Amino acid sequence: MRSLFWRIFATFWLAIALVAGLSLLLGQALNQDRWILAHHPGVRDVAAEWTARFEQQGPMAAQDFLVQHKHRQHADVQVLDETGDQLVRGTFPPRAAAFEARQHNQKRLPWRRLTEEYRSPASGQIYLFIYRIPHQELAAWHRDSLLWPLSALLIAVVVLSLLSVLLTLSITRPLDRLRGAVHDLGQAAYQQNSLARLSTRRDELGTLARDFNRMGARLQDLIASQRQLLRDVSHELRSPLARLRVALALAERGGDEERARLWPRLVQECDRLEALISEILLLARVDAESSKAQPVDLPALLGKLREDARLLAPQQEVRLDIEAGLRLQGWPELLEQALDNLLRNALRFNPAGQPLEISAHRDGQRLLLEVRDHGPGAASEHLAKLGEPFFRAPGQDSPGHGLGLAIARRAAQRHGGQLVLANHPGGGFVARLELPLTDSAEV
Numbered sequence: 001m002r003s004l005f006w007r008i009f010a011t012f013w014l015a016i017a018l019v020a021g022l023s024l025l026l027g028q029a030l031n032q033d034r035w036i037l038a039h040h041p042g043v044r045d046v047a048a049e050w051t052a053r054f055e056q057q058g059p060m061a062a063q064d065f066l067v068q069h070k071h072r073q074h075a076d077v078q079v080l081d082e083t084g085d086q087l088v089r090g091t092f093p094p095r096a097a098a099f100e101a102r103q104h105n106q107k108r109l110p111w112r113r114l115t116e117e118y119r120s121p122a123s124g125q126i127y128l129f130i131y132r133i134p135h136q137e138l139a140a141w142h143r144d145s146l147l148w149p150l151s152a153l154l155i156a157v158v159v160l161s162l163l164s165v166l167l168t169l170s171i172t173r174p175l176d177r178l179r180g181a182v183h184d185l186g187q188a189a190y191q192q193n194s195l196a197r198l199s200t201r202r203d204e205l206g207t208l209a210r211d212f213n214r215m216g217a218r219l220q221d222l223i224a225s226q227r228q229l230l231r232d233v234s235h236e237l238r239s240p241l242a243r244l245r246v247a248l249a250l251a252e253r254g255g256d257e258e259r260a261r262l263w264p265r266l267v268q269e270c271d272r273l274e275a276l277i278s279e280i281l282l283l284a285r286v287d288a289e290s291s292k293a294q295p296v297d298l299p300a301l302l303g304k305l306r307e308d309a310r311l312l313a314p315q316q317e318v319r320l321d322i323e324a325g326l327r328l329q330g331w332p333e334l335l336e337q338a339l340d341n342l343l344r345n346a347l348r349f350n351p352a353g354q355p356l357e358i359s360a361h362r363d364g365q366r367l368l369l370e371v372r373d374h375g376p377g378a379a380s381e382h383l384a385k386l387g388e389p390f391f392r393a394p395g396q397d398s399p400g401h402g403l404g405l406a407i408a409r410r411a412a413q414r415h416g417g418q419l420v421l422a423n424h425p426g427g428g429f430v431a432r433l434e435l436p437l438t439d440s441a442e443v
């Protein structure tokens with residue numbers, strides 16, 4: 001993963017490297033012979049002035065000019081003709097000339113040696129000028145020149161500004177998109193594709209976008225499920241309440257015999273209403289569960305469910321198959337309620353004489369908890385809707401409100417898994433909880 005920390009760190013180091021590199025290049029450019037000949041006061045216009053004095057006033061005046069020039073600029077000058085002979089004595093000592101001749105590497109000399117050819121505009125004669133400027137004088141001229149610090153400052157400002165703008169945009173643009181997504185989420189108008197491009201980044205902002213997408217998807221699912229639940233609850237509560245009102249109205253109009261006959265019906269409707277409200281509260285509790293995950297003792301949990309099944313249906317045989325060494329982090333109460341609903345649902349449809357099978361096995365990094373019956377199964381067109389709150393397949397005459405599978409599905413999702421409902425190839429129906437086998441479940 002490309003860390004945002006390393007991106008910022010690398011940006012600052014790149015800026016420093018670029019500023020240093022460009023400054024070195026600038027220094028080399030300003031230290032070229034052509035640049036020095038054109039701008040250094042120790043050599044600039046010397047050839048033209050010396051040539052004019054030499055041709056108009058003679059060698060003595062030209063020699064005096066070189067001596068005065070050395071006192072002012074601390075630069076030695078030699079002038080040669082086309083044959084290489086020295087026209088005037090110049091200001092370069094013979095001993096220094098001998099030392100220079102013995103040096104094969106010019107960089108070891110204590111001065112900078114520059115040459116320039118100059119053609120006299122009056123006579124057309126060509127002169128060769130040899131300048132020798134001490135390195136200290138040349139360095140002082142570079143320091144005193146305004147071009148060097150201003151150019152270095154300009155390079156630093158431009159490079160740092162460009163890299164700062166790029167770095168700032170790489171951080172603020174994703175934050176603006178995240179701010180817009182937060183605003184949309186608060187208005188219940190969040191679209192997951194609004195952060196699709198940002199979620200492809202491989203740094204902390206990309207991780208934040210992916211986590212935000214998951215959070216937004218879960219919140220949208222919760223909001224949608226709560227709205228659907230409210231609609232379904234209002235619809236489901238109308239039926240028992242309507243029957244209660246009718247029974248009460250009949251009991252008020254009738255005599256004692258009519259009240260005695262309707263009383264069991266009133267009790268039955270109240271029990272159904274209480275059971276429905278309990279299942280609705282349980283379904284809401286699954287979504288609102290906020291406690292921390294803890295280890296789940298699968299053998300003890302499944303053994304308890306088998307004993308409960310024997311009490312509910314003594315005539316039914318319940319087979320238990322548990323793989324050894326399974327470890328799961330989760331919420332034992334939610335998992336027990338989910339498996340209990342799957343088991344009760346299987347007991348309704350499992351025929352007598354056929355075993356009901358409960359198994360727990362590992363499949364890679366997943367735990368498979370299966371409850372299988374040998375009943376008639378479910379129609380293929382209804383499999384996709386099974387598990388939705390208050391949905392019941394047509395033709396069922398067994399009591400229930402269609403919330404058992406919904407509770408099991410929500411419990412599986414709370415554990416980071418899913419509920420798979422299918423007809424078994426060997427006959428019957430199988431409900432399978434597929435849960436991740438990780439060190440810690442999602443909280």
